[in-house]
Amino acid sequence: MVRINDIVEEVLKYNPQADVELLQKAYIFSAQAHKGQVRLSGEPYLIHPLEVAYTLTKMNLDVPSIISGLLHDTVEDSYVSKEEIEDYFGKEIADLVDGVTKISKIELKPSEDSKVENFRKMILAMSKDIRVILIKLADRYHNMLTLNFLTSDKQIEIARETLEIYAPLAHRLGIEWLKGELEDIAFKYLNPYEYRKITEKLAKTKKERESYINEVKDLIKEKFEQFHLKMEVSGRAKRIFSIYKKMVQEELNIDDIYDLIAFRVIVDSVKSCYLALGIIHASFKPIPGKFTDYIALPKANMYKSLHTKVIGPHGEKIEIQIRTHEMHRLAEEGIAAHWKYKEGKVFDPKEDRVFGWLRRIIESQQELKDNKEFMEVFKIDLFPDDIYVFTPRGDIKELPKGATPVDFAYAIHSDLGHKCIGAKVNGKLVPLKHILKSGDAVEIQTSPTHKPSKDWLSFVVTSKAKTKIRQWIKSEQRERSIELGKALIEKELSKHDLSFSKMLKTGDLLTIAKEFSFETADDLFAGVGYGLYTPLHVLGKYIPEAEKPTKLQKIISTIRKGKDTSIHIEGVDGVVVRFAKCCNPIPGDKILGFITRGRGLTVHTIDCPNILAYDDQRKVPVSWDLNKQYAYPVRIKVLGDDKKGLLSEISTVMSTHKANILSAQAMTYPDKSAAGIYEIEIGHMSQLQKIIKSLQKIKGIRSVERVKGNA
Numbered sequence: 001m002v003r004i005n006d007i008v009e010e011v012l013k014y015n016p017q018a019d020v021e022l023l024q025k026a027y028i029f030s031a032q033a034h035k036g037q038v039r040l041s042g043e044p045y046l047i048h049p050l051e052v053a054y055t056l057t058k059m060n061l062d063v064p065s066i067i068s069g070l071l072h073d074t075v076e077d078s079y080v081s082k083e084e085i086e087d088y089f090g091k092e093i094a095d096l097v098d099g100v101t102k103i104s105k106i107e108l109k110p111s112e113d114s115k116v117e118n119f120r121k122m123i124l125a126m127s128k129d130i131r132v133i134l135i136k137l138a139d140r141y142h143n144m145l146t147l148n149f150l151t152s153d154k155q156i157e158i159a160r161e162t163l164e165i166y167a168p169l170a171h172r173l174g175i176e177w178l179k180g181e182l183e184d185i186a187f188k189y190l191n192p193y194e195y196r197k198i199t200e201k202l203a204k205t206k207k208e209r210e211s212y213i214n215e216v217k218d219l220i221k222e223k224f225e226q227f228h229l230k231m232e233v234s235g236r237a238k239r240i241f242s243i244y245k246k247m248v249q250e251e252l253n254i255d256d257i258y259d260l261i262a263f264r265v266i267v268d269s270v271k272s273c274y275l276a277l278g279i280i281h282a283s284f285k286p287i288p289g290k291f292t293d294y295i296a297l298p299k300a301n302m303y304k305s306l307h308t309k310v311i312g313p314h315g316e317k318i319e320i321q322i323r324t325h326e327m328h329r330l331a332e333e334g335i336a337a338h339w340k341y342k343e344g345k346v347f348d349p350k351e352d353r354v355f356g357w358l359r360r361i362i363e364s365q366q367e368l369k370d371n372k373e374f375m376e377v378f379k380i381d382l383f384p385d386d387i388y389v390f391t392p393r394g395d396i397k398e399l400p401k402g403a404t405p406v407d408f409a410y411a412i413h414s415d416l417g418h419k420c421i422g423a424k425v426n427g428k429l430v431p432l433k434h435i436l437k438s439g440d441a442v443e444i445q446t447s448p449t450h451k452p453s454k455d456w457l458s459f460v461v462t463s464k465a466k467t468k469i470r471q472w473i474k475s476e477q478r479e480r481s482i483e484l485g486k487a488l489i490e491k492e493l494s495k496h497d498l499s500f501s502k503m504l505k506t507g508d509l510l511t512i513a514k515e516f517s518f519e520t521a522d523d524l525f526a527g528v529g530y531g532l533y534t535p536l537h538v539l540g541k542y543i544p545e546a547e548k549p550t551k552l553q554k555i556i557s558t559i560r561k562g563k564d565t566s567i568h569i570e571g572v573d574g575v576v577v578r579f580a581k582c583c584n585p586i587p588g589d590k591i592l593g594f595i596t597r598g599r600g601l602t603v604h605t606i607d608c609p610n611i612l613a614y615d616d617q618r619k620v621p622v623s624w625d626l627n628k629q630y631a632y633p634v635r636i637k638v639l640g641d642d643k644k645g646l647l648s649e650i651s652t653v654m655s656t657h658k659a660n661i662l663s664a665q666a667m668t669y670p671d672k673s674a675a676g677i678y679e680i681e682i683g684h685m686s687q688l689q690k691i692i693k694s695l696q697k698i699k700g701i702r703s704v705e706r707v708k709g710n711a
């Protein structure tokens, strides 16, 4: 069991000036707050904050963090208030404890959506003070160590959360030992069978493994002595979860003990790393394609090392990492190794030393409003499959796996992204959705007039590109809607000798906007442009009574007022509906709606050739609402003998069937035939069919047909 003295001792090792008195005061405070409380294990609750604080000393954290570790559950689990902590320990510690408390609270919500919210809050907390996350990680670590006291449902839930969020976070913060521990414990609960299989194998082969490790160590040492290079070499079994992952990827055979081991060579300087690599490659046969230089190209979490695989004394593969002492410390401690101990200096994520991914995630966090969007970005950024590509100037850009030239362009500059029309990779032209590989040299081609395309969203992977493209599309759509709305309103006003600019100046348009619950006149224009309202609708009271629309116009405008249309659209209302001129659909026709950006919904017949060309995503299933009666224009072509009285017989048929004739065009041909195209208003397909039948019965009529399109 950890005692407060152990914690103080650890802190003094790396921070001799630490305020020991304050640490002890925090211990007493925590002991009083948790007095009488027990954990599910039956042990006194106080053990938990002590363990958490002890873990924080392993990360070499400062005194306020250690104290916050001791106090982290006092606000949540006892009657202590944030104010009380502030009175006793100051604002800095009160804020840290508050941050940890807030994260814990959110976690309790079970639904998928609050999980996302939870990630967001974690990142938000981290962007204020990264120590909050480090304390939370230490808290989670001890909770994982004592997970066996929970119900199995809870075990699985917490283990999964740990594997999905906390272990990747520890990895991203570069704290390898903690990442490894969290992964292994979580794996034990999530896949107990495989866990046991691997641990048993490791236990069974321990002796064999140790003698093999010593054999290889001696061999390596011997080679290095010939070159008088100072070094340390060690061999160890890989971690359980990493063995499992490699088994799944078929990169590792659990029965092959060599496969379970990794060797590490530690030297004094970067130069010696490459020298050591040379010695190893000269002594053992290297396996082609298995060498990675993380010194020249460090990982996103600043991990540096040389990795190589060579053939060992028994023809087996040997994995070797080569690094300096400093790199080793960095790999184990991660962000804690970058900690600054200047007086009163708090870790500032905006500082240049902070990890690039952290800065990126914090920046995009502020721009992403939607949880789903955030989740997508967060997941990608957490999983560290990064690639490194070169700019034309030879600078290195780090991008997530799957990144395309468009991601690259946005990573350099938003403007370069917006204007990008093509790309060359290693001198060759590639499509914009080409997937980049590490080591590619990328050159972006631009055109000053080019604009981003919505299609890009289907292949870009970086948060920056996604956010910037979405922002651009949103503002572009709005701009277009405003322009269109303005033009429509201006046109309507000029019909009634009213001046748009005058009404804008006097504020009349703003008044209208407010009446329609818009904030600004531009919002009103956008509303009209987008099709929520017709200009006639919004301008209603400014138009003199005498000039109010005629009955016919009224019918048309009712049709277009969406809500009252005879078109029924699942889950949508308030959309302007217009009928396509190319096919003039009428009730009874099978129809399909098509969303036109900023112009509402256009209804086509299902067999209209024009609709075939449209993008499927914009098609909306619609149906006729036959409870409503409206008139639809339709054109019919009548071919007959050129004889007197035919026209009047035709109009009689129309009026018998109550179809209004809107227009008629007639022409005669030299063969004494005549053709007429009539535009009539009808209410339903069956009415049209009756009209056509009656027309066909007229003597001298050769053919009657409905005309679609502009024929």
Ligand code: MN
Residues within 6 Å of the ligand: 048, 072, 073, 139
């Ligand atoms: Mn806790």
